[in-house]
Amino acid sequence: MEKRHAAALLLAVLLSFPGCSAVLERSYDVVEPHNSQYWEDGTSSALRAEDYQSLVNGLLMLVSNQTDAGLVRLYGYGDQASAMRAMDQACAEVTMQDPLGAYLVDYVTYDCVESAGCYEITVKIAYQKTPAQLRALVNATTAGALQELLETALQEEKTELAVKIGYMDRSAEEVSAQVAQIMEEKGMAAEDWSVRYYPDEGEVGDARIVEITWQPPSLPLPGALPEPQDLPADAFS
Secondary structure: OHHHHHHHHHHHHHHHOOOHHHHHOOOOOOOOOOOOOOEHHHOOOOEEEOOHHHHHHHHHHHHHOOOOEEEEEEOOOOOHHHHHHHHHHHHHHHHHHOHHHHHHEEEEEEEEEEEOOEEEEEEEEEEOOOHHHHHHOEEEEEHHHHHHHHHHHHHOOOOEEEEEEEEOOOOHHHHHHHHHHHHHHOOOOHHHEEEEEEOOOOOOOOOEEEEEEEOOOOOOOOOOOOOOOOOOHHHHO
8 A cells, every 4th residue: 555655656656746747648640541532421422623733633543543444523514515625635634644654554445424513533543554554664854864773683583673763863865774784784785775754755854654564684594405507527537
């Protein structure tokens, strides 16, 4: 009993000093699922777009998750023709100008019907890259990281590397030349590797994805005989 009274007395003394109560306090954070502002009514059944930019952002959300199909409710357009023009423009921006969209998407199709107060657009997306390729995509701030990333990929005996560069601090020609130098040092011929950019065109300072694919140099099979060589006619005389 004396120990309990002593502990209680010590706690009371500690709390009486300035700052000591803060030491004994505990805070708790509550983590709740994040509902994107682009989902209609906070659910994931349909995307809500009220202007062109939110339409683009909604499509990019579908693409980044490699969603095959989705429903977009488009508000703020007075007629179906203007809604479809906005959709055409948004699809072009996502698949041809955005690096991730240009890299992942093969094509987009959609149907547009008028609904109560909006236009409902059913979107279908076909992809040219697999989920595994998306997971393997590497992010880098500048193209300066490309050399180390490529050399590491070669050491790990991979056959492709895709890097999303946030700021292309050099031209595509300079990047291609750097890749060519690395590949030649590894003994690869020009036809054994290729470099692609997503989007295809861009300026210094843009964000782009650089994709490098290669075929390792073929090695002779164990025990294989060398190719016969042509000998002069008098070699056996």
